[in-house]
Amino acid sequence: MPLTKKEISDIARLARLQLSEAELTLFSSQLSDILEYADRLSQVDLAQADEIAGILPDNAPLRDDIPGSSLSLEQSLGNAASTEGRQFKVPPVLDV
Amino acid sequence: MSSSLLSLGISRAAHLLRSGEISSRDLTQACLEQIESLDGSLHAFLTLTTEEAFFRANRADFFLQQMRKGITPETTSPLLGIPLAIKDVLALSGVRCTCGSRMLETYIPPFTAHAVDKLLADGMVVLGKTNTDEFAMGSTTENSAFGPTRNPWDVARVPGGSSGGSAAAVAAGMAFGALGTDTGGSVRQPAAFCGITGLKPTYGRVSRWGLVAYGSSLDSVGCMARSAEDAALIYASIAGHDPRDSTSHEIPVPGFTPYAENSLKGLRIGLPQEYFLPGMQAEVENAIRSALAVFEKLGAEIVPVSLPHTEYALPAYYLLAPAEASANLARYDGTRYGINRPAAGYIEQFMSSRAAGFGPEVKRRIMLGTYALSAGYYDAYYARAQKARGLIRRDFDQAFQQVDVIAAPVAPTTAYLLGERNKDPLSMYLGDIFTLPANLAGIPAIAFPAGFDSNRLPVGIQLMGHAFAENTLLGMAHAYQQVTLWHRQMPGAANIPEETKEHGL
Structure with a gap:
């Protein structure tokens, strides 16, 4: 079932992607093709399959919590488009 | 002089560096001259680190001099003084790391990736950062925001991807080896398309710290070089535990030793019927079958196996x-x-x-x-x-109860023309069909040259092994390369037309 432009637009909003009209049209056909191909997975007999297959043999080990060096303030802010004092600066998150 | 330097393997170059017949500065100069003359056309590099390269080359020459005087320097690694390239998804402190994306065009990481750090500690001369599909998403390097890389065997064709810049650089003699990354085949497929050797290690064998994340349960840092022996030297440097990557394994990394007299007696190679599909290029299949005959002559036994969930x-x-x-x-x-x-x-x-x-x-x-x-x-x-991933992994577990390695093509075809597939994402994805399973299963795999097609484009063969079987894969590829010459072929500079530099460095 092809994805509608409305569905594509909803996914784009979830993905925080602003898409152009042309991209909406293109992605609705391309994603539909890819998902149709992915539907082959519905033919697999998953009765014998594990719930979620990790690829490590055991759980990932935890390391000891030893304090170490970290990035300086200057390094941390060095790639930001906008900073103020010791902070990253962003536009308002909430309308107040 | 310089063109003969460029065809040296890493171990031979290391030998000549130690004896003092050549210097790291010579090697570095030769690589940079090759880049200067070919990269306007190939566009393998996004950023050159020329000053850093000469600094490290001079330092290596000093260490080599100390060694000749009987003083043990900071490192005696065979990589000391060897010029290598780094895919631009791995951080090098102070040098921009773009990931082939406008998003990170001006991003300067304040740290160095673990794998890069290990190579630097072993004395690598870093030449620069190589082109990649944006965030390593792609199979041709055409998805780079900074323009495609071209295949040194035929500049009308793609080098494969996403580590296409690294593959083209190594194939064209612009670097002695390179780091790539492999999430779904991005080391092995460009290695095959460019006629070099590419190792994708076991998931977790090389730390992902400092690698810009794409698919975290699939991403592997891999080695690209002109022989299995050279790839083994890079692998030995970068493999091992790193507490900064929680998926990094603590199992020790054994040193690589070639099989005695290149005898592969007692080794069993599985041949999965699911990897030979109708519609694949006949010359690819023929090259694989010829390579298997060579492996049989070396003493290995070919055994049919089945990986029934491959199509998923x-x-x-x-x-x-x-x-x-x-x-x-x-x-x-x-x-x-x-x-x-x-x-x-x-x-x-x-x-x-x-x-x-x-x-x-x-x-x-x-x-x-x-x-x-x-x-x-x-x-x-x-x-x-x-769940399907679990079944694919189980297929491999069962097959590896019968055989030591599994042989397969790397890709169904040789290198495509630029623009041939990038309009239709699904047809592009289908080209990855033989490389994805190893990533889903987390197992190691190696691609190496096994012939040419009628357009004189390289064909690659792939061996997959069980987890941590890197040395078996390297050893078998090395034995094959002792009795064949495919990996010794390099694309002539004559293949690569001069082109105005449209991609500023």
Whole structure:
């Protein structure tokens, strides 16, 4: 079932992607093709399959919590488009 | 002089460096001259680190001099003084790391990736950062925001991807080896397309610390070189435990030793029927079968095996990798790093920055992954793909009870023409069909040259092994390379026309 432009637009909003009209049209056909191909997975007999297959043999080990060096303030802010004092600066998150 | 230097392997170059017949400065100069003359056409590099390269070459020459005087320097690694290239998804402190994306065009990492750090500690001369499909998403390097890399065997063709810049650089003699990354075949497929050797280690064998994340349960840092012996030297440097990557293994890395007299007696090579499909290029299949005959002569036994869930690898991968990518790339919000397109509100700025920073393939995969993970579709797509992944892994476990390695083509065809597949994402994805399973299973695999097609384009063969069997793969590829000459062929500079430098370095 092809994805509608409305569905594509909803996914784009979830993905925080602003898409152009042309991209909406293109992605609705391309994603539909890819998902149709992915539907082959519905033919697999998953009765014998594990719930979620990790690829490590055991759980990932935890390391000891030893304090170490970290990035300086200057390094941390060095790639930001906008900073103020010791902070990253962003536009308002909430309308107040 | 310089062209003969460029065809040396790393171990031979290391020998000549030790004896003092050549210097690291000579090697570095030769690579940079080769880059100067060919890269206007090939566009393998995004950033050159010339000053850093000469600094490290001089330092290596000093260490080599100390060694000749009987003083043990900081490192005596065979990589001391060897010029290598780094795929531009691995951080090198102070040098921009673009990931082939406008998003990170001006991003300067304040740290160095673990794998790069290990090579630097072993004395590598770093030449620069190589081109890649944007965020390593692609199979041709055409998805780079900075223009495609071209295949040194035929500049009308793609070098493969996503580590296409690294592959082209090594094949064309612009570097002695390189780091690539392999999430779905991105080391092995460009290695095959460019006629070099590429090792994708076991998942977790090489730390991912400092690698810009794409699909975190699939990403592997890999080695690209002109022989298995050279790849083994790079692998020995970068493999091992790193507490900064929680998926990094603590199992020690054994040193590489070739099989005595190159005898592969007692080794069993599985041949899976599922990897020989109708419609694949006949010359590819013929090259694989000829290579298997060579392995039989070396003493190995060929055994038919079955990997029955192979056909589900492609749909599973193209749900799981985008799902992981959509989560990993959520960090690019225009705040801490990356392109920023100011807007009135935070969410608006988030969305406009991403619209400006990401190219079409990245947007497509983020969209696909977001859909596969969204409420109502999670079970139908993501959970189902994870279960299929488990079955694919189990197929390998069962096959490796009968055989030591599994042989297969790397890709169904040799290198495509530029533009041939990039209009239709699904047809592009289908080219990855033979490389994805190893990533889904987390197992190591090696690609190396096994012939040429009628257009004189390289054909690669792939050996896959069980977890931590890197040395078996390297040893078998090395034995093959002792009795064949495919890997010794290099594309002549005559193949590569002079072109005005349209891609400024």
